[in-house]
Amino acid sequence: MVKKVFYILCLSLFFQISTANAGSEGSEELSKSNNSAEECFEGFSRAMFKFNHGLDKVIFKPVAKGYRALPAPIRKGTGNAVDNLRSLLTLSNNLLQGDLDRAGNTVARFGINTTAGILGFFDPATKLGFEDQGKEDFGQTLGTWGADSGCYFVLPVLGPTTTRDAIGLVGNVFIDPVYQITHNTEIRNGVVGNGNYSEHNYYYYRTTGAVDFRAKNIESFDSLEENSIDLYASLKSLYLQNRKQKIANSTSSVETQDDSDWEEIDTN
Amino acid sequence: MKKIFFITIFLIFSLTQKSYGYSSDPKQFISEIVEEAKGILVESNTKEFKTKKLSEMALKTVDIKGVAYYSLGKYRKELNDEQLKEYMLLFEKYFLKSFTSRLTDYSDPKIEVLSVEILNPKYTIVKSLLLATDKKPEVKIEWRVYTKNPDKPLIRDLIIEGLSLARTQKEEFTSVIESNDGDVTKLFITLKEFIAK
Numbered sequence: 001m002v003k004k005v006f007y008i009l010c011l012s013l014f015f016q017i018s019t020a021n022a023g024s025e026g027s028e029e030l031s032k033s034n035n036s037a038e039e040c041f042e043g044f045s046r047a048m049f050k051f052n053h054g055l056d057k058v059i060f061k062p063v064a065k066g067y068r069a070l071p072a073p074i075r076k077g078t079g080n081a082v083d084n085l086r087s088l089l090t091l092s093n094n095l096l097q098g099d100l101d102r103a104g105n106t107v108a109r110f111g112i113n114t115t116a117g118i119l120g121f122f123d124p125a126t127k128l129g130f131e132d133q134g135k136e137d138f139g140q141t142l143g144t145w146g147a148d149s150g151c152y153f154v155l156p157v158l159g160p161t162t163t164r165d166a167i168g169l170v171g172n173v174f175i176d177p178v179y180q181i182t183h184n185t186e187i188r189n190g191v192v193g194n195g196n197y198s199e200h201n202y203y204y205y206r207t208t209g210a211v212d213f214r215a216k217n218i219e220s221f222d223s224l225e226e227n228s229i230d231l232y233a234s235l236k237s238l239y240l241q242n243r244k245q246k247i248a249n250s251t252s253s254v255e256t257q258d259d260s261d262w263e264e265i266d267t268n
Numbered sequence: 269m270k271k272i273f274f275i276t277i278f279l280i281f282s283l284t285q286k287s288y289g290y291s292s293d294p295k296q297f298i299s300e301i302v303e304e305a306k307g308i309l310v311e312s313n314t315k316e317f318k319t320k321k322l323s324e325m326a327l328k329t330v331d332i333k334g335v336a337y338y339s340l341g342k343y344r345k346e347l348n349d350e351q352l353k354e355y356m357l358l359f360e361k362y363f364l365k366s367f368t369s370r371l372t373d374y375s376d377p378k379i380e381v382l383s384v385e386i387l388n389p390k391y392t393i394v395k396s397l398l399l400a401t402d403k404k405p406e407v408k409i410e411w412r413v414y415t416k417n418p419d420k421p422l423i424r425d426l427i428i429e430g431l432s433l434a435r436t437q438k439e440e441f442t443s444v445i446e447s448n449d450g451d452v453t454k455l456f457i458t459l460k461e462f463i464a465k
Contacts, residue, residue: 219404230458261338262412
């Protein structure tokens with residue numbers, strides 16, 4: 001069933017990609033294009049946003065605060081270990097994007113951190129010159145292939161997304177080695193599978209990653225919440241800017257922020 | 269006697285210039301702001317003191333008028349002179365409250381100013397790094413400096429980890445206006461509510 005849905009979504013995306021490519025005259029133009037995405041179901045999305053916000057107040061934030069109480073080296077190590085496992089999904093996407101340089105860096109980091117870094121708890125790879133080049137997911141891969149973001153909407157629990165990124169979420173399942181190993185406990189064709197793991201391991205890892213992320217952003221989110229006049233719109237803007245930057249694999253705002261709307265404003 | 273008078277006037281003028289003036293070099297300008305902010309945000313200072321001093325600093329170093337126009341986007345052309353005047357007054361209060369509130373929670377921030385990138389004669393991006401603490405990861409901060417008047421650079425945007433605060437604010441304002449059928453005065457009411465809270 002999931003596969004069927006995935007293929008249908010891929011097919012619809014194919015038409016989107018074709019349209020996006022037809023309308024674009026180069027990667028520069030594409031990367032600097034306006035980062036707005038059409039709202040498809042704004043009423044539903046705002047309701048989901050309220051639901052998620054409530055859930056965050058009652059569950060996620062208190063859990064993140066509890067996690068924050070752990071000693072800093074434990075938190076740092078846990079974050080490193082989760083990132084190390086997550087890098088396998090990044091590797092799949094590096095390869096799908098044809099980015100062999102980054103794929104090589106991801107492999108080196110995973111190898112060094114899993115061994116010398118004791119299952120990823122420490123990060124000796126960075127000290128050896130293999131710096132973290134950021135996470136990749138299938139939504140980003142679709143973006144690099146030219147897929148437009150499509151509609152913006154908010155999913156329950158999972159939060160903000162777009163049509164492209166929602167398809168990416170499903171796609172991640174198929175190309176994430178951690179998911180495949182933990183969900184295929186019996187050896188199939190000798191390719192994947194390990195009886196030592198179960199699906200629970202995958203969800204523990206993903207939940208820990210989410211808690212670690214929330215704990216690192218407690219103050220930032222509090223500040224955003226306190227200083228926003230429309231928190232839903234703020235998060236939408238930040239989400240879309242962030243995705244655009246990640247798809248462009250850029251650390252420079254000069255490459256991703258559209259300057260044209262500043263040009264006409266002269267004040268001195 | 270006259271000589272002493274002129275020397276005194278000159279000294280007062282020089283000292284006044286030094287205490288209120290900033291460098292015209294964008295990188296140095298940002299370094300000076302960072303140093304000034306560090307001095308204000310020391311833990312022993314009260315929140316009221318920090319708010320007052322940060323507001324004074326923002327009024328001198330941020331192009332509040334430019335950010336106000338930018339935040340209104342296409343709707344600024346729909347305002348008449350009176351509305352524009354009201355908007356500018358409201359925006360300044362909103363901006364200072366929001367700006368100081370975001371910063372007063374920081375104590376002794378460690379920011380390194382790294383490099384500059386000149387985009388064109390009107391804009392320079394100054395790149396800096398907020399160093400990691402036990403609780404917070406390292407954060408890249410880019411400052412969009414408006415250099416149309418090369419003697420008096422002004423900040424127009426802060427881009428944190430690639431996310432523009434001005435753009436986020438603009439999209440927030442647009443959302444408020446559009447969810448009220450394009451009525452800009454509803455934004456004024458929202459701003460008033462924010463200022464009053």
